[in-house]
Amino acid sequence: MTEGNFVDYVKIYVSSGKGGKGSSHLHREKFIEKGGPDGGDGGRGGHVYLVGNKGLWTLFHLKFARHVKAGHGGDGGSSRSTGHDGEDKIIEVPLGTVVRDKDTNEILFEITEDGEKRIVAEGGKGGLGNWHFRSSTNQTPRYAQPGMPPVEADIILELKVLADVGLVGFPNAGKSTLLSVLTSAKPKIADYAFTTLKPNLGIVAYRDFQSFVIADIPGIIEGAAEGKGLGHYFLRHIERNSTLLFLVPADADDIKKEYDILLDELRRYNPEMLDKDRLIVVSKCDMLDDELKSEMKKQLDKDFKGIPYMFISSVAQQGLTELKDKLWQMLNTEA
Template identity: 60%
Template sequence: MTSNFIDYVKICGRSGAGGAGSRHFRREKHVPLGGPDGGDGGRGGHIILRGNAQHWTLLHLKYRKHVIATGGNPGEGGRRSGARGEDVYVDVPLGTVAKDAETEEILFEITEDGQEVILLEGGRGGLGNSHFKSSVQQAPEHAQPGEPGQEQWFILELKVLADVGLVGFPNAGKSTLLSVVSAAKPEIADYPFTTLVPNLGVVPYRDFKSFIMADIPGIIEGASEGKGLGLRFLRHIERNSILLFVIPATSEDVGEEYEVLLNELREYNPELVDKERMLAISKIDIATEEDLARIRKQLPAGVPCQFFSSLTKEGLTPLIDMVWDGLQKSNSPT
């Protein structure tokens, strides 16, 4: 089955060329030798990226490899300027990063609904001959040609915008957690890599407040080197305010598992370890008291932690409270 979640596309943009300036002279019945009155050419059309909160993926651009704007019209007599080329708007989801395909340099990011950024400027229109009249040149024959448009390949890459990112190995219980605290319906099954794309859910909180939680595909050791789903999912974690590590109570060593997960993030992007981190121990409904006592001794120091069960709902309210408090802390000015 082909996924509809597309978070990477490569497109070629071509902006419109500017129209040529007019080389025209005023000619009327009683003005046989009028001066130059050639108008300017219109500018070529821009290629513009526009943030659209209704889009969640780049799927609509998957098969649109070329984005082409029209050129400007030439100027006319009577100092009439040519019409501009039509700008082409490319709607993208919030969290889209535009890169130069050749150098992979980040050009800009789209983070707000309605935000517009010119990806490629259209060519300027040429000046008509009316601009070149002078005391020594009363009848200039010269008018400027329009500037050519630009053509360039770009990479558009989506990084999911969410307040909280769930981090963990496959089958840790992340999807189930998202499904019980929000209206999201991710695919859930008892085998690794059920989640192949990020799932977003709005988690309601007290007094009509809410936050967005993202279930990111599971990490495997070596993901930062491209193993498993690799780098494809790690970039989605970059946007999250809080990283909630989910480790099941069936883990042999919670502390060691946490360190492996943390190291994968560090290898991919050292800045990720500066984010607010929290720990959630899942599946406590299938753990014994002895297991829970052992886990408490393995917990990493200084990391807020909560035990919970998505099946019995035990510990869910304190978990959401912990996350909410962490969001207030991470979003408050320092």
């Protein structure tokens, strides 16, 4: 999937169908000049549904579908005939889609399961025919109910990527390179910051035909929680990950400082991020000799007490099997 086809935010106007009018018909046939009321009910208006589809990974198919309107209900007829129901409209969305009210920014609901079906705009009820209003004192009512009006709403669909592991790091830390060697994903890789502008997903094949999903999130910069850089456009994707992999290059000036900045940005965006499992991975370790790596380990033991860390090299294919084992263990160990 190319970056241009990855759409994770769309605004849509939805409108259900209005209910059909009830009929005020009076029964007429040969030899019966003044029959009683026999007006039927109006049909209900069509609903607008959102349905989860595990086969979708993006909201790209809704990029140009800015107006979705369901069908109107049919009017009631004679002989207590009920009008037809309006045509329902179904909007398929990927799992992890959050639905917000555009005006209030309130979260209405989230779609997290395949086949989950939720009404986003309920169709108007059909009006009752005059048959319902007959009584001993009013045997020929000549009125019926109108149908209920449609429900209109402006909604925001916001995709939060569903992945087991999220890659967190500064721009150009080597996240895309790591994703490309762990999975069959083909992210854009180049020697400049913000090469990745959209999240990339890859499936890591593990032993015994098992697998887990890893997401490469565009690089964080200081001030991202306030919207600096790519800001909230990517931070929300980390909310769904159960494990966070902090990637810091071995040639960083201060590994602990970089980690603290990354962690602080996540905390300021959503404090619940700090409850997730964390793994610190020092990349580009092929540049280190054994003596330098030993010295770095002593410092990292002091800096990251209780937080696991590893050394890898995506280019030299060093430590990748151990990394897969560690991630699998973290994902499958109950808290």
